[in-house]
Amino acid sequence: MIDLIDYIRDVSWEDVKDLPEVNGRLYLNEDLETQDRELAIASYLYITLFSQAREDGKDRYFGSNTNSTIKGFMDRDYLGSPKKHKDVFEKSESEYEHRTICLRISDIESKILIEEEDILDGVDAKENPKFFNASNTSGGIQKTLGNQSKLLDEITESIDNTNKGKDSDFKTGKADVHTLYKMKRAQPRSADIDWTHVSNIEKDIKGTKGKILKQIRNTILLENYYGPGIHKRGGNTHTIEACTRKSLKNYITPLGYVLWPEDSWNKCSENTIKNVLLWDNANELAISTKKTNLSEIITQCQEHIKEFKLKSHTDENVKKLAKKLGCLDSEWLAVVRVKLKDWFDKKETESTLPSNMELIIYTDGMIAKHQAAGTTKTHDLKILTTVEAGGSFTGWDFIVGWLTNKDNKQKTLHIDFMHGKNSIERYAEAWPTKETDTKDKIKILFEKFGKKGHVSFDVMKRMQPKQNKIHG
Numbered sequence: 001m002i003d004l005i006d007y008i009r010d011v012s013w014e015d016v017k018d019l020p021e022v023n024g025r026l027y028l029n030e031d032l033e034t035q036d037r038e039l040a041i042a043s044y045l046y047i048t049l050f051s052q053a054r055e056d057g058k059d060r061y062f063g064s065n066t067n068s069t070i071k072g073f074m075d076r077d078y079l080g081s082p083k084k085h086k087d088v089f090e091k092s093e094s095e096y097e098h099r100t101i102c103l104r105i106s107d108i109e110s111k112i113l114i115e116e117e118d119i120l121d122g123v124d125a126k127e128n129p130k131f132f133n134a135s136n137t138s139g140g141i142q143k144t145l146g147n148q149s150k151l152l153d154e155i156t157e158s159i160d161n162t163n164k165g166k167d168s169d170f171k172t173g174k175a176d177v178h179t180l181y182k183m184k185r186a187q188p189r190s191a192d193i194d195w196t197h198v199s200n201i202e203k204d205i206k207g208t209k210g211k212i213l214k215q216i217r218n219t220i221l222l223e224n225y226y227g228p229g230i231h232k233r234g235g236n237t238h239t240i241e242a243c244t245r246k247s248l249k250n251y252i253t254p255l256g257y258v259l260w261p262e263d264s265w266n267k268c269s270e271n272t273i274k275n276v277l278l279w280d281n282a283n284e285l286a287i288s289t290k291k292t293n294l295s296e297i298i299t300q301c302q303e304h305i306k307e308f309k310l311k312s313h314t315d316e317n318v319k320k321l322a323k324k325l326g327c328l329d330s331e332w333l334a335v336v337r338v339k340l341k342d343w344f345d346k347k348e349t350e351s352t353l354p355s356n357m358e359l360i361i362y363t364d365g366m367i368a369k370h371q372a373a374g375t376t377k378t379h380d381l382k383i384l385t386t387v388e389a390g391g392s393f394t395g396w397d398f399i400v401g402w403l404t405n406k407d408n409k410q411k412t413l414h415i416d417f418m419h420g421k422n423s424i425e426r427y428a429e430a431w432p433t434k435e436t437d438t439k440d441k442i443k444i445l446f447e448k449f450g451k452k453g454h455v456s457f458d459v460m461k462r463m464q465p466k467q468n469k470i471h472g
Helices: 002-010 030-038 086-095 109-123 141-163 177-182 195-207 211-215 237-243 270-282 294-307 316-324 329-350 364-373 396-404 425-430 432-448
Strands: 025-027 043-050 060-065 098-106 171-175 219-222 255-260 357-359 379-385 412-418 455-459 463-465
Touching (some): 002 098, 141 270, 141 316, 195 211, 219 270, 294 329, 329 357, 364 379, 379 396, 425 432, 432 455
Parallel strands (some): 219 255, 379 412
Antiparallel strands (some): 043 060, 043 098
């Protein structure tokens, strides 16, 4: 990725003008040309480079092309152009020579659009005077989010219909347990096999003389995943594992499967495939249930946020996915949303740090040690957070309690303000607009209690030079 970012930023007309081309188009390397021939439908990343820069320095445009019905990079009539600078871009096309270079090819549209945005960020195309791009955002990424969400809904509905015996476009059938067992399988869960769960299923099957197997959902098979007729197994891992045990040999009959069509799963990103399989796991009710745990749901929501560069953990698509994977409303409010908020704030904060610095994460022990080190018989030190609750500073109860405590009559107080235990950037950015007012109110309160000049303030550090971690 870094090499490609450097290439896009630094390539010059002199580097490309004499390379073999067809109507001004060329591949960055021979591997891309071979790949383009082999793929039936492909999406592309490309750069258009002009022989001369305009007066403002613009000489290149980086973009993507997806979902064309025309096969082949060389054969497409139109690749794209900037919206904001369209007129001057087209003027450059008419006045100067240019080359359009294919940089990446994939049959997964979402992969191309996500990489497009990563590269736009990497070269900072919006601020770089060389680029006609007016934004560092991929125009198609939100469309891709919508497409993947729609695919998830359509696929899960089709699978659900087959399990309920309703009409569906997905084919079903039955297969011998050992045939299913030998298939390569997906691993959507963070932990692979839970042998206790397998034993529980074995007991359930044995206890019902195998009758419960007639109630389980069909096993998902990803059609032709490894080639024609070679499918990938995507569900019922624990049930199938249990069915191979010798104690059940007299109770096992062929198990049902649902064939997830190749032209459906190959439109999905890796995370969407994983989400379908985790959804399938969350919907198993007929046999000993192993619910998708909240940590796995949180991880998938994090991957969803990263994949589509969502700007907030509260985006409706995140909650929708969590509930799809089996998260209850109460779990969303009490656990999942809170964990995602902490993760998102930390991720956003870390992206603003200089490369040689790291955040200071304050533990309860660190806070207690800092306060103890600054406290004497005549002086107290207290850390108070700048993180508000209900739009208000949360330190008033402590301050009033300290002032009304007779033991503190002869003491002074020093307050260190901390931007949350995780040193979050947005709390630090908000503090200057509230700092003066908060300090003034505290000073007035001290005066009211006859302790003018008995309070001082500082702010805890948020970052420190990266520490060398030695593992041994």
